[in-house]
Amino acid sequence: AQSVTQPDIHITVSEGASLELRCNYSYGATPYLFWYVQSPGQGLQLLLKYFSGDTLVQGIKGFEAEFKRSQSSFNLRKPSVHWSDAAEYFCAVGAMETSYDKVIFGPGTSLSVIP
Amino acid sequence: DAGITQSPRHKVTETGTPVTLRCHQTENHRYMYWYRQDPGHGLRLIHYSYGVKDTDKGEVSDGYSVSRSKTEDFLLTLESATSSQTSVYFCAISSGRLTTDTQYFGPGTRLTVL
Numbered sequence: 001a002q003s004v005t006q007p008d009i010h011i012t013v014s015e016g017a018s019l020e021l022r023c024n025y026s027y028g029a030t031p032y033l034f035w036y037v038q039s040p041g042q043g044l045q046l047l048l049k050y051f052s053g054d055t056l057v058q059g060i061k062g063f064e065a066e067f068k069r070s071q072s073s074f075n076l077r078k079p080s081v082h083w084s085d086a087a088e089y090f091c092a093v094g095a096m097e098t099s100y101d102k103v104i105f106g107p108g109t110s111l112s113v114i115p
Numbered sequence: 116d117a118g119i120t121q122s123p124r125h126k127v128t129e130t131g132t133p134v135t136l137r138c139h140q141t142e143n144h145r146y147m148y149w150y151r152q153d154p155g156h157g158l159r160l161i162h163y164s165y166g167v168k169d170t171d172k173g174e175v176s177d178g179y180s181v182s183r184s185k186t187e188d189f190l191l192t193l194e195s196a197t198s199s200q201t202s203v204y205f206c207a208i209s210s211g212r213l214t215t216d217t218q219y220f221g222p223g224t225r226l227t228v229l
Contacts (some may be wrong), residue, residue, distance in 0.1 A: 004157070043205055043220030044158070045118075086130070092156055094213055100146065100165055101213035111163030 002027045002093050004106035012112040021076040021109050023091030025035050032094035034075040035065055036104065039087045049091075050074065061085070086113045118142050118226040119221035121206050127227045136224050138206030140186075147189040148174075148207040148218070149181060158205065164189055196228045211215075 003026040013019055025031055029106050036044040048059025055067040065076045074091060090108040118141030120155055145220050146165055150158040150173075155159040160173030162181040170181050177214060178200060180192045 041222075043207075043222050045220070046217050049217075090140070092157075098214070100163055100171070102211060103218070105159070107155050108159050 001098075002031075002095055002102070002113075004090055004091050004093050004104055006089075006106040006109045008109045009107070010110045010112070010115060014082050014114045015083050017113045019076075019081045019085070019111070021089050021091075021111070023074045023076065023106060024072050025074065025091070025093040026072065027093055027095065032096075032101070033065075034069060034092040034094065035059065035063070035076050036088065036090045036092065036105075037061075037087050038108075044090065047076070081113055083113045083115060085092045085112055119206060119208060119219060121204075121221040121224045123224060124222065125225045127229065128196050129229050130197055131195050134196050136191040136204055136226070138191070140189075140191040141206050142210070142219075143186060143207060144210045145186075145212070146209045147183065150180075150190065150205045150207065151175065151202040152205060152223070153202050158212040161191065161204075169206065170220075177181045195199060196226075198228050200226065201228045202226060
């Protein structure tokens with residue numbers, strides 16, 4: 001069965017510092033991988049996704065993620081964090097089912113940004 | 116932003132009462148989904164729909180039912196609410212399969228069952 005772990009429940013970084021959020025997945029075949037962001041009181045917004053091809057994926061808001069098959073990881077990075085990046089971040093793995101694409105979400109990592 | 120609204124946005128109800136949550140979209144997207152969000156669990160799929168009157172169960176469907184009589188509306192019903200169904204409920208839509216199309220989320224409904 002597919003699963004997603006996000007080892008860090010909460011991370012605090014200073015504004016302007018670099019950021020890396022960790023994600024590990026379990027899936028038997030080539031996974032479809034996603035990162036979503038949720039601002040307080042809002043729904044989720046897709047940051048980026050990986051289906052195939054280049055293992056370094058660029059997303060919105062200056063984020064990128066790298067797929068490493070050997071480590072079953074899909075870590076999210078940003079070179080310089082802004083205060084507006086404070087939010088909850090969810091990694092997800094997708095699998096094709098008969099009539100829809102199943103998406104399994106990780107538990108989330110809460111990001112705080114210190115001015 | 117994708118045109119997705121959820122109603123009500125907040126609801127407090129008592130154990131044993133029926134509750135219906137509504138998701139309305141203006142995007143004419145084929146797929147609609149209901150998720151629940153609980154601390155430490157991320158989002159879990161309750162039910163989904165791949166067309167009018169075409170629905171199926173997700174991973175946590177017990178105690179929930181859905182209906183989709185029009186493309187734009189997807190209703191989630193708790194026949195007899197329990198305290199374990201206290202959660203934040205999100206509706207989502209996509210025009211096609213998630214391998215090729217983006218899933219857009221509504222603002223959520225916070226449900227408290229006393």
